Amino acid sequence: MRKHVVTETLSCACGSVALTVDGPVLSMLICSCRDCRKATGTGHSAVALMPGVAVAISGDTQSHTRLAESGSEIARHFCPRCGTPLFARTARAPDLLLLPVGLFDEPDWFSPNQAIFSRSHLDWDALDPTLPQYDTYRDNGGF
Numbered sequence: 001m002r003k004h005v006v007t008e009t010l011s012c013a014c015g016s017v018a019l020t021v022d023g024p025v026l027s028m029l030i031c032s033c034r035d036c037r038k039a040t041g042t043g044h045s046a047v048a049l050m051p052g053v054a055v056a057i058s059g060d061t062q063s064h065t066r067l068a069e070s071g072s073e074i075a076r077h078f079c080p081r082c083g084t085p086l087f088a089r090t091a092r093a094p095d096l097l098l099l100p101v102g103l104f105d106e107p108d109w110f111s112p113n114q115a116i117f118s119r120s121h122l123d124w125d126a127l128d129p130t131l132p133q134y135d136t137y138r139d140n141g142g143f
């Protein structure tokens, strides 16, 4: 798959925090784990995985760290003023950032390559049936 390169400045709803991204999107996923459901308030998250070095963060964020279903810790960062979810970092891959696709202005390039944690996927939350689905993570354990 050709890597899509994004060069864009993203901001939270109130403008207190900006993320300047300049780099390749390494993977695009849909995740239906219970943690993502809670974090997004709906059936699944839509996430772009990027190298941490490709993202410069300005402004203060707050984070909440918890054990994900994988058994690894995941830290979810959000704007302390408006609550917009900004990025997450998992201990499974500390050099990478998980960016919610809704944060980008025009994420037409988003084309998920996998749906993970289908074991907790909800039937009313329709997904593209051609998308490879995995009970938890992709069989090779990678992203």
Ligand SMILES: [Zn+2]
Binding pocket: 012, 013, 014, 015, 016, 017, 079, 080, 081, 082, 083, 084
């Ligand atoms: Zn904000």
Ligand SMILES: [Zn+2]
Binding pocket: 031, 032, 033, 034, 035, 036, 037, 045, 117
């Ligand atoms: Zn998830």
